[in-house]
Amino acid sequence: MELLLIGCSRKIYRIERDDVTINVRHEDGRYKNTISLSGNKKKDLSYKEPLTGRNFLIENAARDEKSGEMIGVRELEEVIVTAKSENISERNGIILLGFIITVPSAILDSRWQLEILPILSIGADTIHFSSIAITGIDFKKAQSKGYLKYEKYLRRIIPDEADFYEFYTDLPNLVLFLERNLPESRILEGINNNELKSEFGISEKQIVDHYVREWLIERNEKRKREKDLYFNKYVRIPRIRGCRLDSVIKDINGDFAYHYSQEVVASKESSKLRLNLYGTIRDQSGLAVRLKPSDTLQYNVSSMISFIDTTARYKKKTVYRRMSSNINASIEFKPGKYKIDPALSSNLRQLTIIKDTIGKIINNDELVLDSLIITAASSPEGYYSNNKILSARRAGAIKQYLQEILETGKDESFTIINGHLVSENNDTVKNEKKLHIVSKSIPEEWSELLRLIQIDQNIVEKEKIIGCMDIRNPDDRENAMKIYRKDYRYIKEYLYPALRKVDFTFHLHKRGMIKDTIHTKELDTVYQRGVAYLKERRYSDALKILSCYEDFNTAIAHMSLGHDFSADKILSGCNETAIKVYLQAILAARRDEEDQAIQYFKKAKKMDISMAYRGSLDPEISYLINKYNLNEDLFK
Structure with a gap:
């Protein structure tokens, strides 16, 4: 056995020395340019003369036509010439790769295992495909023998779920002792009672501990700890997990070939792909040799995105001279009071906002602040007449507070001089007219309260309380709500505070603008984002944006997702261009309408000759070109 392993190792090293490697080529198919040159294997005979011991090589011979001499003829092995680069297509966001792996018989041996790992490079990233394993029958037997030994070792380990008393105690004697000295014990049934003691004062736990085989527990734990050690001892070469193929070969009669196919999700980096195979040979002793990487296969991936229309798209925009802006502030007051206290609750933060x-409006060169309207509202709590006076006074107090700050110059960014807002940054009057600050009030905000009640899920008698809103007098209306005490308490605690608010409405106009409205155009950034998604091959995201435009790029998104009917419908309404007609040819080919597809393709060629060359990149058109020789005119 040792001599066999030594011979096996030497053979492996020779393979490494001779740079023998795995061959890979593009798959054969109707879109491929693989040329096969076949011939019979050489039939030379060797002959050794018995007397002299000299070796002679007997070859086939043929007579030379010019000299008349007999010349030896040697027939070559089969030769396969393949292109290292191939054009493939991306469809529905998926790229389907196919390649043929050929393993020379020189690196196949019944005592070896060959693992082949295909690695795809996409830009700077790599994807490891599932490996394939070619295992010799003798190697497999040795590997299986090791696993059988390891499984035998595992069977000697007592599992954790095993019954403790059955496996780790002297159970017959333990049962006998308990029956004689502690018959009321139920510990073997899983019920412990350490207060139980025999007539000699021995507790239940002490009895069990006496019959436990500690040495057996220790041995079992040791076996569990040494599982990995024994695995490495018995199994020198573990089975390869996640294999695409694990083929066991019995007889080596020639090269081994395997057709490998793999789907790859398209990305913005997948226009060019590179594939290499990496192989490792292992023998039964664990010796491993890495083979030289295979030649690189390159894939040029064509997709519909090369037809994207990058023309900027604009949308109409109406600019109004006058506009308004509204913000809401929750400025709190003490009960029954209307003077502003910045230190109360979050008032300081609200006033700062x-x-x-x-300040932002005043320092904006494009806008002029005409007026500021302050509207204070109260909740329905209390009498309507009191709330009416209180809300008006609170609105007036806020107006006075802002005027004092602006006119005394307490704010660093602007102030008021003779009613005009002035920027402190450049000492320039920003407003052509005086700033009007107007205060208004809403005594009780019933409409907002109704909206809050309708959407609140915590109010039990919601319909009855909503019915109270039909009562004309505000005070009677609130009293009617008080009948439903639990709900009214909730409304008063959680909904009323939201009604005590102050709205600030800023009325502005565009500086220097005379007309009330101007119609202009601006770049459609939403559309541009959809086109960007299309370029990144995020077709579903692109279609969500582009679907409402129904233009040429929308059709490309549909075609990329396989929505051929929708794409064809949109293209029929687009301007007549060579690219549009070419895409219609692809759609017709997908519907198996060859005559229609050929007409479209010829028309696209006539409009733009570059479409003839593009046709070789798309499988739908490439097939038709090869079948009907549609590009024959290019070579005349």
């Missing part, structure tokens, strides 16, 4: 908003 208002001042910052005014």
